[in-house]
Amino acid sequence: MKAFGAAALAIVLVALAAACGSTKKSAPAGGSQSSCAKGSLNLVSAGTLTVGTDNPAFPPWFGGTPKSPWKVSDPRSGQGFESAVAYAVAKQLGFSKSEVEWKHVPFSNSYAPGPKSFDFDINEISFTAARAKVVSFSDSYYDVNQSVVVNKGTPIASVTNVAGLKPYELGAQLGTTSYQLIQNTINPSKKPSVFPTNTGAVQALKNKQIDGLVVDLPTAFYVTAVQVPNSKVLGQFPTTPGGEHFGMVFEKGNSLVRCVNNALTKLRDRGTLKQLQQKWLAKATGAPTLK
Amino acid sequence: MSALRLEAVRKSFGANEVLGGIDLELEEHEVVCLIGASGSGKSTLLRCVNLLEPLDSGRIFLGEEEITRRGVDANAVRRRIGIVFQAFNLFPHMSVLRNVTLGPRDALKLPREEAESRALELLGRFGLADRGDDYPDRLSGGQQQRVAIVRALAMRPQLMLLDEVTSALDPELVAEVLEVIRELAEGGMTMLIATHEMSFARDIANRVCFLDAGLILEQGPPGEIFQRPREPRTRQFLERIIEAGRL
Amino acid sequence: MASEGDRRPDLEVEARRSRVLDGLRLEAEGARGVAIALLSTVVFLAVVVVAVMQSPGWPAVHQAFFGWHDISSSFPEVARAFKLNVKIFLVCEVFILALALVIAVLRSLPGPVFFPLRALAVIYTDLARGVPTILVIALLGYGVPGLQLSGVPRSRVFWAGVALVLVYSGYVAEVYRAGIESVHPSQEAAARSLGLSRFQALRRVILPQAVRRVVPPLLNDFIGLQKDTALVGVLGVVEAFNQTQIDSSATFTYGSYLAAAALFVALTIPLARFTDWLLARDRRRRQAAGLVV
Numbered sequence: 001m002k003a004f005g006a007a008a009l010a011i012v013l014v015a016l017a018a019a020c021g022s023t024k025k026s027a028p029a030g031g032s033q034s035s036c037a038k039g040s041l042n043l044v045s046a047g048t049l050t051v052g053t054d055n056p057a058f059p060p061w062f063g064g065t066p067k068s069p070w071k072v073s074d075p076r077s078g079q080g081f082e083s084a085v086a087y088a089v090a091k092q093l094g095f096s097k098s099e100v101e102w103k104h105v106p107f108s109n110s111y112a113p114g115p116k117s118f119d120f121d122i123n124e125i126s127f128t129a130a131r132a133k134v135v136s137f138s139d140s141y142y143d144v145n146q147s148v149v150v151n152k153g154t155p156i157a158s159v160t161n162v163a164g165l166k167p168y169e170l171g172a173q174l175g176t177t178s179y180q181l182i183q184n185t186i187n188p189s190k191k192p193s194v195f196p197t198n199t200g201a202v203q204a205l206k207n208k209q210i211d212g213l214v215v216d217l218p219t220a221f222y223v224t225a226v227q228v229p230n231s232k233v234l235g236q237f238p239t240t241p242g243g244e245h246f247g248m249v250f251e252k253g254n255s256l257v258r259c260v261n262n263a264l265t266k267l268r269d270r271g272t273l274k275q276l277q278q279k280w281l282a283k284a285t286g287a288p289t290l291k
Numbered sequence: 292m293s294a295l296r297l298e299a300v301r302k303s304f305g306a307n308e309v310l311g312g313i314d315l316e317l318e319e320h321e322v323v324c325l326i327g328a329s330g331s332g333k334s335t336l337l338r339c340v341n342l343l344e345p346l347d348s349g350r351i352f353l354g355e356e357e358i359t360r361r362g363v364d365a366n367a368v369r370r371r372i373g374i375v376f377q378a379f380n381l382f383p384h385m386s387v388l389r390n391v392t393l394g395p396r397d398a399l400k401l402p403r404e405e406a407e408s409r410a411l412e413l414l415g416r417f418g419l420a421d422r423g424d425d426y427p428d429r430l431s432g433g434q435q436q437r438v439a440i441v442r443a444l445a446m447r448p449q450l451m452l453l454d455e456v457t458s459a460l461d462p463e464l465v466a467e468v469l470e471v472i473r474e475l476a477e478g479g480m481t482m483l484i485a486t487h488e489m490s491f492a493r494d495i496a497n498r499v500c501f502l503d504a505g506l507i508l509e510q511g512p513p514g515e516i517f518q519r520p521r522e523p524r525t526r527q528f529l530e531r532i533i534e535a536g537r538l
Numbered sequence: 539m540a541s542e543g544d545r546r547p548d549l550e551v552e553a554r555r556s557r558v559l560d561g562l563r564l565e566a567e568g569a570r571g572v573a574i575a576l577l578s579t580v581v582f583l584a585v586v587v588v589a590v591m592q593s594p595g596w597p598a599v600h601q602a603f604f605g606w607h608d609i610s611s612s613f614p615e616v617a618r619a620f621k622l623n624v625k626i627f628l629v630c631e632v633f634i635l636a637l638a639l640v641i642a643v644l645r646s647l648p649g650p651v652f653f654p655l656r657a658l659a660v661i662y663t664d665l666a667r668g669v670p671t672i673l674v675i676a677l678l679g680y681g682v683p684g685l686q687l688s689g690v691p692r693s694r695v696f697w698a699g700v701a702l703v704l705v706y707s708g709y710v711a712e713v714y715r716a717g718i719e720s721v722h723p724s725q726e727a728a729a730r731s732l733g734l735s736r737f738q739a740l741r742r743v744i745l746p747q748a749v750r751r752v753v754p755p756l757l758n759d760f761i762g763l764q765k766d767t768a769l770v771g772v773l774g775v776v777e778a779f780n781q782t783q784i785d786s787s788a789t790f791t792y793g794s795y796l797a798a799a800a801l802f803v804a805l806t807i808p809l810a811r812f813t814d815w816l817l818a819r820d821r822r823r824r825q826a827a828g829l830v831v
Contacts, residue, residue, distance in 0.1 A: 113601070131790045134791060135790060194776055196783070203684070209694055
């Protein structure tokens with residue numbers, strides 16, 4: 001029938017269009033490779049540096065008394081390692097404290113496709129090659145060591161090496177590289193758990209529903225100090241070659257990365273990063289290394 | 292001692308008084324037909340006898356036992372009374388055989404073989420022997436109603452109540468059901484029958500009761516009631532029936 | 539010489555021919571209408587597809603959601619995690635069907651003496667349907683083990699299962715209730731008039747009919763349960779949705795979501811067809827035997 005022939009033709013045309021479809025890449029935001037002068041930065045909101053992080057904001061990454069809508073800590077306080085680093089970078093770029101805006105960005109939103117609502121996101125996000133295909137990362141602002149937190153007086157608390165962790169039920173938080181570490185380095189016989197929130201992970205440890213919680217070392221100290229009474233940091237994992245590091249997350253191809261990297265380099269050269277680490281993450285050195 | 296006795300039975304539904312004080316007595320093996328206009332209370336009367344409706348006042352006796360007393364085991368009473376409804380009410384999710392054996396097996400606690408043989412014997416007697424495995428929706432209206440009667444009979448009741456059992460049937464199917472009822476009457480079953488089939492009533496009833504507005508206005512042998520009705524309302528009712536060609 | 543009689547066969551042939559032509563014309567018109575509808579739908583879809591693919595954000599969205607490598611590489615682990623979801627809903631569904639039936643029957647008990655039981659059933663269904671499932675799961679999954687009572691299981695899967703059973707029984711009880719109330723009262727009258735007790739009438743006559751009638755909404759709730767097993771992930775248990783999030787946060791893409799979606803759909807479709815078949819087979823039974831309902 002003639003009409004069916006026409007329909008078939010339409011389908012073929014559509015298929016062709018799809019196959020040779022538009023392959024134009026979205027133009028990198030702010031194409032020109034010009035200066036990092038404050039006025040010519042590629043920003044979401046002109047004149048303001050918009051920084052994203054998740055809520056609640058936990059110590060030692062953030063500190064200060066929380067004010068609505070932020071819980072546990074307040075990123076605007078400048079206290080806490082990540083808050084301090086963000087303001088230090090902002091200062092290098094020429095922004096005063098009042099020109100920095102903080103935005104609540106749930107972790108899963110930070111990598112959603114489409115234009116970002118922030119200039120960069122700072123939220124203990126580890127760099128991985130796979131992730132770097134989708135977003136742009138800044139250079140490292142902190143080299144991470146993973147560690148494991150356990151309840152005192154439980155069988156797992158007497159483990160001294162990585163192999164000893166194998167028979168236990170371990171947990172990690174969603175979005176961290178801790179889960180990969182559990183799978184690859186420990187390879188436990190019991191299926192590990194992955195918690196969408198820090199709160200859930202901590203509760204499960206308290207309830208002894210998991211034996212050990214794998215988190216980065218600074219977070220581990222916060223957990224043992226504040227969140228889970230009668231817990232301790234069993235030890236930290238040996239640093240992997242190349243190491244693991246936290247980076248700020250940007251929209252892919254954002255020219256702002258270059259300028260932030262310049263700022264980080266300056267801060268590192270001047271010793272500011274080390275200072276901030278010592279101030280906020282001092283305790284994060286005193287855990288034995290599990291072999 | 293009568294098989295069934297109703298004393299001053301009253302029943303209202305809300306503000307509507309349906310039975311206004313019924314006195315009625317049935318002897319064993321007696322066949323009594325209830326006639327009257329729709330809404331005169333025939334169905335309600337039968338449902339009250341079967342304890343499906345509670346009375347507002349009055350008493351009902353089945354043999355010596357007052358079945359409307361406090362603390363009576365209604366289920367046990369209902370096992371001794373069989374009732375067949377206008378709408379057959381067969382259980383559509385069960386085969387004919389299962390419909391008939393449900394009562395004997397669950398209520399009378401008969402073993403399966405005994406219940407089934409009783410059922411097959413009854414079904415055979417009324418020409419339904421080969422329909423045991425069929426489901427009700429495969430049967431004609433007349434067949435379904437006959438199964439409904441068999442279902443009630445399988446309980447070996449002392450008394451059978453029939454509530455307009457042919458009113459929902461196509462005319463050509465009515466005869467087969469009336470045949471079954473006639474056989475039951477000839478077999479000596481005590482029966483209380485509400486019906487519109489006046490010729491049939493005249494044939495098989497020992498007594499006919501005319502119900503009007505919740506009271507038994509007149510009762511007597513069929514010859515009397517149909518030929519020499521005393522009450523004017525009885526006469527009116529019968530005239531309308533005759534006009535409609537149903538007598 | 540032609541006569542009247544001769545002309546009649548010609549007229550008959552003529553009449554027959556025009557009837558056949560009329561028939562063909564109607565058929566052609568019908569087919570033409572269908573073809574137009576089909577063609578316009580295809581054209582409309584084509585326009586939508588082309589518009590989407592020409593949009594500036596398409597390459598990013600394509601990479602994020604439809605990257606074949608992401609979808610296929612996450613699939614094995616998501617499928618493995620999915621087995622837990624299947625186990626959970628199979629076990630829970632059995633308990634739900636049973637508990638919900640008890641609640642529905644309690645709700646239907648007549649008479650003033652049973653009022654407390656009826657009230658209990660109403661309160662239960664109100665609470666079960668009112669509180670978001672995720673809250674019940676979190677409360678039971680973390681709260682009960684947190685009490686540190688001896689002898690009480692600590693397993694999160696266990697308590698999540700309990701939560702799902704408690705919540706869904708509320709919904710399913712209402713479905714049963716609708717089914718029970720849809721069975722004509724004359725069925726109960728017929729059963730009771732044989733001398734069966736209320737319980738026997740319920741068990742043999744009413745419930746079998748009631749349940750058959752509500753198979754579609756029961757299946758709806760069952761499918762809902764299949765999805766809600768994903769909420770168990772809130773407690774950290776790695777079921778299919780949690781696994782998709784793990785993969786997603788590792789690659790910063792959403793291909794794993796598609797893999798999980800495919801699994802859920804693959805489960806739902808055969809189930810729905812199976813139920814259709816059950817219902818078709820049972821439809822003839824539902825012709826009431828002389829009921830005016």
